[in-house]
Amino acid sequence: MNRRITLAAVIAVTSALALAGCTSSDGSDGPDKGEKTGKSTEKTAQGAAEPQLSVSGGFMPEPVMKDMGGGFLTVTNKGGADKLTSVTSDIAGKTEIHETVDQKMKKADSFDIPANGTLKLERGGNHIMFLGLKKKPAKGDKIAVELHFEKSAPIKAELEVKEATHNPKGH
Known part of the structure; x- marks a missing residue:
């Protein structure tokens, strides 16, 4: 009889733990509306948390030049x-990540995404650079991009083309 009770308790605890893993740490069932996500949070053998990435706020100002443009998210x-x-995209011959140092753009090898933090690609700072545009996008178009990471699976996102002067709060 004690074996049956113990087995039932083990099954109940295991089921509860499995169900608890179905929601994110903030209690929600997943990313906010409009966010694209990467790998879920899990613990590695060393106990460090895996990245849990999401992308939001993506836009591209309507390019003023016919062959290049910038992207932000x-x-x-x-x-x-x-x-x-x-970052990769079919809209350009080459897509690079750039940093701005002393008001000059230069290609970057990577950008750190801190644990429990954010990486902002914004005007005047780090950004996506589209070189050799295959067609000049117009306001209202959506530009597909794929972000690649050191640890996480790639994330596909869309950048909405906005007016050339667009600069939202926080960007």
Whole structure:
């Protein structure tokens, strides 16, 4: 009889733990509306949290030049640290990540995404650079991009083309 009670208790505890893992740490069932997500939070053998990434606020100002443009977005991380290593898109011959140093743009190898923090790609700072645009996007178009990371699976996102002067609060 004691074996049956013990087995039932083990099954009940295991089921409760499995169900608890179905929601995020903030109690929600997943990312906020409009966010694209990467790998879920899990613990590694060393006990460090895996990155849990989401992308939001993506936009591209309507390019003023016919062959290049910039892109901006925010990567939010609710887990362990990661790095953005590249961005790809079919709209350009080459898509790079750039940093701004002393008011000059230069190609970057990667951007750190801190544990439980954010990476903001914004005007005047770090950003996506589209070189050799295959067609000049117009206001209202959506530009598909794929973000690549050191640890997490790639995340696909869309950048909405806004007017050339668009600069939202927080960007």
